[in-house]
Amino acid sequence: MLKIDSHTHILPKKLPNWSEKFGYGDFIYLQHHKKGFAKMMRGNQFFREIKENCWNPELRVDEYQQYHTQVQVVCTIPVMFAYWAKPLDGLDVSRYLNDHIAQLAEDYPKQYVGLGTLPMQDTELAVKELQRCKKIGLRGIQIGSNINNENLNEDRFFPIFEACEKLDLAVLVHPWEMMGEKHMQRYWLPWLVGMPAETSRAICSMIFGGVFERLPKLRVNFAHAGGSFLPTLGRIVHGFECRPDLVAIDNPVDPRQYLGKFWIDSVTHDPELLRYVMKMIGTNRITLGSDYPFPLGDLEIGKFIEEMDLDQEAKADIFHRAALEWLGMKKEELTNN
Numbered sequence: 540m541l542k543i544d545s546h547t548h549i550l551p552k553k554l555p556n557w558s559e560k561f562g563y564g565d566f567i568y569l570q571h572h573k574k575g576f577a578k579m580m581r582g583n584q585f586f587r588e589i590k591e592n593c594w595n596p597e598l599r600v601d602e603y604q605q606y607h608t609q610v611q612v613v614c615t616i617p618v619m620f621a622y623w624a625k626p627l628d629g630l631d632v633s634r635y636l637n638d639h640i641a642q643l644a645e646d647y648p649k650q651y652v653g654l655g656t657l658p659m660q661d662t663e664l665a666v667k668e669l670q671r672c673k674k675i676g677l678r679g680i681q682i683g684s685n686i687n688n689e690n691l692n693e694d695r696f697f698p699i700f701e702a703c704e705k706l707d708l709a710v711l712v713h714p715w716e717m718m719g720e721k722h723m724q725r726y727w728l729p730w731l732v733g734m735p736a737e738t739s740r741a742i743c744s745m746i747f748g749g750v751f752e753r754l755p756k757l758r759v760n761f762a763h764a765g766g767s768f769l770p771t772l773g774r775i776v777h778g779f780e781c782r783p784d785l786v787a788i789d790n791p792v793d794p795r796q797y798l799g800k801f802w803i804d805s806v807t808h809d810p811e812l813l814r815y816v817m818k819m820i821g822t823n824r825i826t827l828g829s830d831y832p833f834p835l836g837d838l839e840i841g842k843f844i845e846e847m848d849l850d851q852e853a854k855a856d857i858f859h860r861a862a863l864e865w866l867g868m869k870k871e872e873l874t875n876n
């Protein structure tokens with residue numbers, strides 16, 4: 540069965556030293572300090588060590604073979620977003636990363652599907668780069684769950700979503716710059732507590748801000764099964780009903796009406812939670828995802844789904860149909876027959 544991993548990250552092997560080029564800021568660069576490994580440096584600070592499967596396309600295809608997964612939807616690592624940079628510099632970074640991913644998708648059309656990144660700090664530049672993303676063959680974009688701590692319902696982001704809908708480009712919303720990060724450094728809490736909350740923040744903002752209401756054809760996928768949104772939907776709906784004066788101020792529509800309008804990936808690490816979200820939004824809105832190649836991801840690429848007692852239709856939805864619909868692609872584009 541065709542398997543499309545809708546949530547994976549990749550970097551070019553070499554990154555320019557943008558801090559030097561622009562003369563400010565802690566842009567990420569790579570130090571290839573030993574064979575098969577590189578240090579991601581943020582300014583002069585060590586950020587994380589990555590392995591060759593973060594940049595080597597052949598090695599990645601090999602690693603995916605053992606999990607019978609043929610296609611990887613690739614996007615950059617959120618720490619590369621550079622939304623804090625001067626707009627033109629943010630554009631420069633975006634263009635570099637987007638050109639790399641577009642080339643990869645062109646070189647390996649059956650193995651890689653590319654998502655771009657945008658200088659979200661400047662609406663006009665972001666829309667321009669979005670149009671270029673379309674031209675160079677990317678199928679969508681990845682954006683953060685907040686943009687410099689502004690929520691995705693802010694008016695200045697609307698033209699970007701509108702352009703995505705018009706250009707038929709998919710959107711992946713990825714948690715990053717987690718709320719409360721500064722105050723919960725111990726125990727990896729930004730990743731364990733902040734990330735799921737960030738994704739729920741993004742979904743709630745887009746629902747209550749009326750983005751989905753105004754753009755019914757916009758195709759958005761939320762990473763890590765939508766974070767805490769679906770598990771806490773009862774509370775969110777109750778809040779909508781008991782305090783409409785606080786919640787329903789920009790959009791009077793019940794949040795449950797949007798179930799089935801957006802996608803989530805399968806990264807739950809828990810078959811019972813997957814069953815629950817299947818019931819909530821349907822298998823045709825759940826895309827196989829892994830967060831490869833990072834350790835908190837589902838690095839067996841949906842093996843737990845394979846082992847669940849699901850019928851073939853449900854598996855076909857999760858393994859490829861939902862992703863194809865989200866990306867606006869046909870199966871034939873990724874298979875040889």
Ligand SMILES: [Zn+2]
Nearest residue numbers: 548713762830
């Ligand atoms: Zn990720």
